[in-house]
Amino acid sequence: MRQRAFTRLHVDERRQQLIDAGSALFAEHAFEEISMRQIADAAGVSKPLLYHYFPSKTELFKAAVQQHAEELLSVIAPKAGGTPIEQLKESLDGYLLWIERNAATWAKLMQSAAGLPEAREAVERFRAGTLESLLVRLTGSTRPRPALRTALQGWLGYIDAAILDWVDHRDLARAQLRDLLVAAFAAALVAAQEADPRVKLQSS
Numbered sequence: 001m002r003q004r005a006f007t008r009l010h011v012d013e014r015r016q017q018l019i020d021a022g023s024a025l026f027a028e029h030a031f032e033e034i035s036m037r038q039i040a041d042a043a044g045v046s047k048p049l050l051y052h053y054f055p056s057k058t059e060l061f062k063a064a065v066q067q068h069a070e071e072l073l074s075v076i077a078p079k080a081g082g083t084p085i086e087q088l089k090e091s092l093d094g095y096l097l098w099i100e101r102n103a104a105t106w107a108k109l110m111q112s113a114a115g116l117p118e119a120r121e122a123v124e125r126f127r128a129g130t131l132e133s134l135l136v137r138l139t140g141s142t143r144p145r146p147a148l149r150t151a152l153q154g155w156l157g158y159i160d161a162a163i164l165d166w167v168d169h170r171d172l173a174r175a176q177l178r179d180l181l182v183a184a185f186a187a188a189l190v191a192a193q194e195a196d197p198r199v200k201l202q203s204s
Contacts, residue, residue, distance in 0.1 A: 015053055015063075018043050023064045027105040031061060031116055058118055065122040068105065072098060073129060084137045084202065088185060092178045096163070100174060103167045110164060127156050138189075138201050147196035151188040158184055 021043035025034050036057055040050040054060040075094040078087035099106045112119035131152055132142050139148070159181055166177050193199045 014045075014049075018045070018050060018053055018060065019064050019067060022060045023068070023105065026061060026064060026112075027102075027108050030108075031057075031112055031119075061116075062118050062122070065109065065119060068102075068109070069122055069126050072126065076130070076133075085182065085186075087137060088134075089178060089182055092181055093174075096174050096178055099163060099167065107164065107167050110160060127153075130156060140202060145192075145196055145199050148189075148192040148199045151192035151195075155185055155188040 018039070022034075022039050025039060025042055034057065036050055037047055039057070039060065040047045043050065050060075054063065072095065075098045076091040078090045082090070109119055109123065113123045114120075131149075134152055135142050135144050135148075138144075144152075162177065162181060162184075166172055172180075189201065193201075
């Protein structure tokens, strides 16, 4: 393990090595329980080298979260073509598969968002990007009527709660959860249109 500390790596490779080590610890322990010494040991580098790349644990955490967010944005981006519902199913399939493979990381991020500003900001940015994507697909605009915006925000919150339950219990097939989330999405759209008949959606 110590021998790796003297291995010369390209700057990007070293940075990725440190992010990977930090991500593994963040997925297993609460943020406040982890020290920079532990991260350095896990990466097989000296503590000064770790601080050279990341001046604080918070900066390393933010880099790890940003990387996960970018992975997820790539995963949920639907292919061209298909109805909005078909695209949603495709996005959810990719999202749930990623979470299934990274359950501990995702669960810790959601839990950290309750008390850690950096995690909360990352989650909020991801939700905002997801909401904007949904709105463009549904209405062709990023400026929805309030009833639709509120309904979709509520649905995004419902997704988080449903997936946390799924990760905790693992007694529902991924496809079943996807269909449950799609049904809740359709119900949110109906509720928005009932609350405001002026809500207009593109053909689905």
